[in-house]
Amino acid sequence: MIDGQTKLFGIIGKPVTHSMSPAMHNGAFAHLGINGVYVPMEPGNLEQGFYGLQALGFIGVSVTVPFKVEIMAYLDRIDPVAQKIGAVNTLHFDRSHPEKVICTGYNTDWMGSNQALADEMTLQGSRVLVLGAGGAARAVGFGLIEAGAEVIITNRTVSKGEDLANQLGCAFLPVEELATLEADALVNTTSVGMHPNEHGIPIQENLLEKFAVVMDIVYAPLQTRLLREAAARGCRTVDGLKMLQYQGAAQFTLWTDVPAPNATMREALLGELQARSL
Ligand code: ATR
Helix, strand or coil, rough: CCCCCCEEEECCCCCCCCCCCHHHHHHHHHHHCEEEEEEEEEECCCHHHHHHHHHHHHHHHCCCCCCCCCCCCCCCECCHHHHHCCCCEEEEECCCCCCCEEEEECCCCHHHHHHHHHHHHCCCCEEEEEECCCCHHHHHCCCCCCCCCEEEEECCCHHHHHHHHHHHCCCCCCCHHHHHCCCCCCEEECCCCCCCCCCCCCCCCCHHHCCCEHHHHHHHCCCHHHHHHHCCCCCCCCCCHHHHHHHHHHHHHHHHHHCCCCHHHHHHHHHHHHCCCC
């Protein structure tokens, strides 16, 4: 029941109609009996949208494409790792000070990818190959370094891969040289293999047996060709819903100070995938 006490949360992006986050967060509120609601919003103007959220009493807001960088201009504080990544996906409006609302920006994408991988391995001291050099690779790469892992970047476009590797202070390896690499884990951050191009695979199958753990951030389909080929070669696999689920869990706890109901949030996401026949 929505009433005068209902706490406000949501997501801003363009478009947001496809977002699975409302199902995940509203499912968590319902499960824990928290009087909160999480709504998708598409601001026509980001600045006006931000001050609207601040004025209307919102507590927590997710930020997605295309606003993750632009939003940083409006915040009172930015978490140091989000600052390094150069992107914010989570806003927390602290309303405990009578004179001023303080809005802090975080990036929970790296927390989500770290936790997803950490379900299968120890990150500290491990060596991880990251495929791709876009926004997702930045968050995954900085997160791994934060956790004490050694990162190696590979990417189809060499210049973009080298740029990211320079910013991370790590090595870049061209795709043609991957056969020479020894690493503990592989994380795909590209969209290769995503519905409707499900036949795609971002690395040659015969290279997969080198890795103990293979993680995909693509979650539609849940079992991508990459994960199926990896499992067939004896790798432990981590599906893309895990990162989405854990980044959402980190948001939930930042906003509510309550441990996130992980199983419920995953169930909600699986339900959404099924409803969309993905
Ligand atoms: P995001 O911000 O979601 O990570 P992005 O910035 O568009 O998305 O980055 C997409 C990444 O996937 C890039 O590293 C891209 O490689 P290029 O830098 O060469 O473009 C990679 N990618 C996308 N489609 C690919 C494909 N078919 N084969 C190989 N890499 C691909």
